[in-house]
Amino acid sequence: MKSNLKYIFVFFLLIALGCQEEGREDLTDKSGSAPAQISDIEITPTPGGGVVKYEIPNDDNFLYVKAVYEAPAGVTREAKSSKYDNELILEGFGDTNTHNIKFYSVGRNTKESKAIEKSFNPLTPSIYNVAETIEMNAVFGGIEVLYNNLDEANIILQVLVDTLGTSIEYVPYDKLYTKLPSGRWVLRGFDAVETNFALIVSDPFGNKTDLIKVTLTPLFEIEIPKDDFADLRLPTDSRSLRSKNPITHLWDGVINSNSNFWASDQNQDPMPKWISLDFGNKYILSRLKMWQRGDEEYTDGNLPTDWEVYGSNNPNPDGSWDNWTFLYQFGRPYKPSGLPHKQRTQEDIDYARAGLDYEFTVIPQGYRFYRFKFNETYGAGAFVIITEMTFWGKLDE
Template structure:
């Protein structure tokens, strides 16, 4: 028995030694080199915003795997971009200036052997972050600040916000988006002056100059939902289900069925009315749309979610349901950040919907107590509304 065990161990040891000697080096190319490939030819350059597009002719060789470009960015970073052998163009991105940049082009074969470089010069057009920066306006807002600007090319940008503390600048907040119209509020600030700094950057850390401003936010507080009440008037929309009462709009459930208010479609703009329980100088209202069920999961900008609508307010509304003694506080339109067609969403679209939509209300009117939401067009193109939650803000002092 001992002899058999010794023989087995010897057999295993010899087998392992043979395997180790014959083991394949997986770090080496699987295809043997046929020598350095020829160079790419007929290279043309099209300069564009923050990038350049190269087209070329591949060398006549069967083992070409890809073409790569190597170049330096203004940040000092060396960037390498590759294109498949099935393409004849390369997009060189990441530029933060409009200077000339030298680019080296290589054809690389399946053995990872590169050709001699072909050198071309590109001169990218202005990075879109500069247009965003030049158009940027920053204002004090209720319990915070508001940043407004345009991003017509829908470039992926970040607006970084810094705050001064004892002469040192520290990151405070940021706005990260690719939408074309930026109108963002940063909340949660005290009503004391704040020294802030703003600049725009892209994902390659190219950045603009810095805008410095001292801003003093306006006083604002959330009107407690415990004082909200239904206040149905003649002509108001009818809830589609008994469980979908208007009072669901302040039950704290902004996502799940049946904690929402979905109205029937009566072939005309739909209206819901409620009161906030006290007179207040209104500043804004946050509306959470009901997340509809799509093929890809829950989603916004769909069905009865309001697309074009109005917010009205009154201190003492008539009981006949007419619009006498009502004041138009805001004309609103939901804009999908991605701009994608109906039913298609990005993560940014879902994030915006989950956060709720902030709508600023007129500050040049007296205190109000009653609110009406009038939907003139939902995302389905009809009139019924599908909402989950509301929160009214203002100054009830």
């Protein structure tokens, strides 16, 4: 046995010595010349940039191509593409002026060829295209920003507020980062007084538009107090699943809980199911927020995906739909990832835990009693789960 171990040791020792004698292969030969230049350069303008096509040189030393340019003005940028590709993307330009681009071939030995210069004019940057579509309107408790971003570019919308009322100094209020082709951004928390707002559209490269200014008066609303809320409990209303899931959990102020929620019965009645609430006073609703069961966001009966709101000041005690006025129908709520049922991202969870917003069109009169009819939920099951509902509007005196 010892003899065998001795031969094994000698075998590996010879292999190690052989490796040392062979040495390391150095692929970088800095004594060579720079690689040949690329050729047949064509630049196709894009909004705020361009797409470069070219011919790769037949040179074994060629490793990649590099473009050097300024975008935005005064900021040097580089774009690179390997020997396996013949395309470069230029981006970051904030105008349609003529820009000079320098192209270099870079070799395996790190040497660069002489620069080839070529000029082009980018198309109108996306921020200006978006700025042309901006609309700002007053909504309950704030303003809405409507925009179109047909290039689907990465843009930044920033709203500023003139806190002094001088139309001179605007203070940043909030930002929205998006690349959606269109959208609606709502900002709340403003009093119902005439206010000067401004908006800037910018991109990740530092380009930005001038201020887009508007004077608006947000519509008056209050958060409806829940102290007077009660379960109207009509005969046809959905029953709670268990005693530990009473309907009063809908207005007890506990959000994103995994245990403190209202749940309808699961099997006793098919969909649709509805509940009727007594607000204690007549209110004209402007909007509401709804929270899902914590840790179960966007799953199964957690959250309605098709539901209706009705109002009444004289509901029929038998639970029928007599004397109930249809007010609004809501569909599937927004889910940032767009993933199918039971698949979600952290962004989905964070979005849900902030509360999902639902807005009403103008409701002509106030109601004391509101009925919520749930036609379908996530997972299409025969039950509904909601953690909390908060309402905004105004007292109808």
